[in-house]
Amino acid sequence: MQKRALKVLEYDKVIEQLSQHVSSSLGREKATNLMPSSSYEDVMRWQLETDEAAKVLRLKGQFPLGGITDIRPHIKRASIGGMLSPNELLHIAGTVYASRQIKQFVEEMVDAEIDIPIIEEYADQLNPPSQLEQNINHCIDEYGGVMDGASDKLRSIRQQLRTAESRIREKLESMVRSSQATKMLSDAIITIRNDRYVLPVKQEYRSAYGGIVHDQSSSGATLFIEPQVIVDLNNTLQEARVREKQEIERILIELSEQVAEHVDVLRENVLLLTEFDFMFAKAAYAKKIKATKPKINNYGHIKVFKARHPLLEPKEVVPNDIEIGGEEFSTIVITGPNTGGKTVTLKTAGLFTLMAQAGLQIPAEDGSEMTVFDNVYADIGDEQSIEQSLSTFSSHMVNIVDILKQASSDSLVLFDELGAGTDPQEGAALAISILDEVHNRGARVIATTHYPELKAYGYNRDGVINASVEFDIESLRPTYRLLIGVPGRSNAFEISRRLGLGDHVINRAKGLIDTDTNTVENMIAALEDNRRKAEEELQEAETIRKQAEELHRELQQQIIELNENRNKLLEKAEKKAKNAVEEAQAEAESIIKELKRMRSHAQIKEHELIDARKRLESAAPTLSKKIPKSPSPAQQKRTLTAGDEVKVLSFNQKGHLIEKVNDREWQVQMGIMKMKVKEKDMEFISSPTPVETKPLAAVKGKQYHVSLELDLRGERYEDALLKVEKYIDDALLAGYPRVSIIHGKGTGALRKGVREYLEQHRSVKGIRYGEAGEGGTGVTIVEFK
Structure with a gap:
């Protein structure tokens, strides 16, 4: 690069x-x-x-x-x-x-x-x-000291050191505590000089302790003396320290050799x-920097969304969409006022390229795309005033000449204020010629300029597009937004008018501008108006879309809540019904036991039998009955016949008529229950569909009826499975929601075979053993889908 x-x-x-x-x-x-x-x-x-x-x-x-x-x-x-x-x-x-x-x-x-x-x-x-790590940690503590456990020899030496130090301190402390110590010692402490234990003795009492003088105070009044009685002990201590040092070195050398391995x-x-x-x-x-991974291509296309320069304060930077190198254009010419953000846009595109090619993510939204260039060339200067000197122009031109020597179709070229610093006409001509040169080579080019001649550049060249940085005339401030496809206006007249310059002066100035310039400015103004209207319409459409999405979410939420409430109510009703049936079954079991007890006695009193009958009648679960709807005239005139499907209003359940008991009551089959129901408590639903007469139906006869139970007790295994298969088909044709299969307990082989067959049947929803009052494990209850 x-x-x-x-x-x-x-x-x-x-x-x-x-x-x-x-x-x-x-x-x-x-x-x-x-x-x-x-x-x-x-x-x-x-x-x-x-x-x-x-x-x-x-x-x-x-x-x-x-x-x-x-x-x-x-x-x-x-x-x-x-x-x-x-x-x-x-x-x-x-x-x-x-x-x-x-x-x-x-x-x-x-x-x-x-x-x-x-x-x-x-x-x-x-x-x-890991073994090397363990060996090092076994020998050296976290503070960098060699531990006693590094070797048995080191542990023994350090034990000797501690013993020697203890004996030296004991002797010195006895001297410090003696009656003469206060007079002869400068301070009642034990100290160390030259790695040997000494006492601070006053100059005049140096002969009282004998031994070796190791140091003296700055005033000379105190001598640090090693008393003669501990010289041998200090010597022993020093010898132990030498052995300790040698052992430590041996351990460190051994560990260093392990590292070398x-x-x-x-x-x-x-x-x-x-x-x-x-x-x-x-x-x-x-x-x-809240960056994302860009897609990387190798065909020169850059397209980033909401790009933010990583070196600017996140709260101050204005995100911009930048695109170059697509099928439509490979060169962008950005115009606009000073301090409007042109150079920042230029640097953002270049820096993003360098970051992406260095493996760094870019601060832009997901879906952004970057390409790989063989080189990035940039001519960007900080000085942008019309007072630039010739030397500045020359330095820029030297850099541009170097760029033109090396730029290729796989390069990104960035020009800031191209051609500035010299005569406007000559500078504009040079800028156009330089842009043509790098554009014709196929390089990706982004250039900023003040020259009005370049505002129409994008309209005269294929693959070139104009862009500008937006300027708010009302506040006289740049918005730093990049507008691709719209060249920048000078805005000099509008800014002057806002600042108070008279209209007559402004109108005279407009008259001095040539026709071509006015035409370009009017064209730019029209483009800006159209862009602003398009943005407003887009914003309005976006608002409507968000409102529609919000309404859609609300409706979905309401549907979900409705379904959840319905399911909760159904679960609650099922639980209540199940509890009522269980209580009734328990009460019935109790009554049956009581009746059996009574039967075991020789005599049964009449009042006890009446009481048991009342308890049995009251054991039936009482369900809340809804007020039945009045049947329609058609239903009132309808003559019910055996086999009709009806709705029992008091139980809100469907059933089939079995036979007429008397003028006002019918025997009705509801699931596995048969009960008498008054005709006025029923609502006709449908009659059974006539079935084409076949030989099999003729054999069965008109009175053929499928029982709600199949008793397999005493049957052979193979014959029982054949009967189960046929019975399931008949029950499905009869429209039963559930049936019972009695297989008994016995050895369990028949029960296992029946249940295995039922578990594989495509029309079976579920199976379970009977409750205590239904036969227990000797009966399998089958529920159909």
Whole structure:
């Protein structure tokens, strides 16, 4: 990439922000050296890496990167036989621990069927030497000290050290506590000089303790003396310290040799941990700037939605849609007032390209698309006033000449204030010629300009389109919105009028402008009016669409609530009915037991029998009866016959007429129940459909009736299954909702065969054993669909 382009597009500032999200110096080094790639395959893989890392952060909230350290110098020194310090060994152990944690974390995500193939590939390559980590942690504590348990010899030496120190302190403390100590010692304390225990003795009493003088105070009044009685003990202590140091060095050398044995593995792990740190730094940065993964193409098309420059304050930036390189145009010429946002738009397009080609996500909405260029060229200057000097123009022209030497059909070229800094006519002519040159090469070009001659440029060239940054005449402020397809107006006359300049002066100025310029300005004004009207109509249509969607959601919610309420009412009614039947069954069972008890006695008193009969009658469940509807005249005149389907109004249930009991009552079959019902409590529904007479029907006869029960007791297994098959077909033809099959308990073979057949039948909704009053496990109740 062109170094000037990287600088003027402020790519280095993006890298600086990215570096704030790394977890180690390894990741910082890789982030700092990140450069955009012109390889389509590299860019695609980098984007997938960042997207996978962003996916992990989105699902898990974090990734275990703690403990990673740049241990490359340590393992290099260990490989050549050097002795590593305790802290260096701790860094190695910490890095091995980080490798192990990452590997385990990724394996758990893969086991949870989270699709992260690139991260999984990196994690599979991690090979943390766990035994080395354990050995280091066994010998060195978290503060960098070698622990007693590192070896038996070290433990013994340190025990000797503690014993020697204890004996020295005991002797010195007895001296400090003696009656003479207050007079001879400057302070009643024990201190250390030259790694030996001493006492602070006054100058005049130096001979009282003998021994060795190790130091004196600045005034010379106090001498730090090692009393003669502890010289031998101090010597013993020093010898123990020397042995301790030698043992520690031996342990560190041994651990360093173990590190040397794993140099290749550790070096490979460091490279993989660097990739992980860098990958998740990119994902964390994307999360901070609310970026998304762009689609990457290799045919020069850029299309981003709601693009926001990542270096601007999120609350201040105005999102813009930017498109270039499609089938319609490959060059955009942006016009508009100063400080209107032209340069920001230019930089946003260029910086997004660099970020995307570096594997970074872009702060734009989902669905945005970026392409891969072989190079990005930019001529962007900060000075934009008409007072630019010749030297400034010359420097820009030198850069443009360099761009024209290298730009190709696979390049993105950005010109800011093209041709500015010289005579307007010459500058405009140069700008047009330069644009023609890079446009004809097939490069993607975005240029900003003030020259009015370029406002009509897009109308005279295929593949070129005008654009502008919107300016609010009412507030005299730019809105920073990019309008593709509409060239910018100068707005000088409107701004002057708003600021109070007289109309006669403005009209005279308009008269001095040539006809072509007026025509272009009027055309631009018409375009702006049409665009504004189109936006208003679009906004109105969008409002209507949202209202329709809201109404649709409300209706859906109402339907859902209605269905839920209906289901709740049905469940409540079914539960109430079930409880009533269960209570009635329990009461009936109690009455039956009572009757059996009475029968066992020789004599039954009349009043006891009457009382039991009343209890049996009251055990029937009482259901709330609705007021029956008055039958229609047609129904009143209808003559009911056996087999008719009727509705029993008091129970709100359908049934079939079996036979007439008397002039006012019929025996009605409702499900598995038969009961007498008064004719006025029934409502006719339909008569049975006449069936074409067949030989089988003739054999059965007119009075043939399908029972609600099938008794299989005593039947052979094969014959019983044939009977069940035929009985199920007859029951379905009769329209029964449920039937009972009595198979008895016995060995259970017949019961098992019957239930297996019923479970496979396509018309059976469900089966269950009978209740206590229905025969228990000796009966199977069958419900049809």
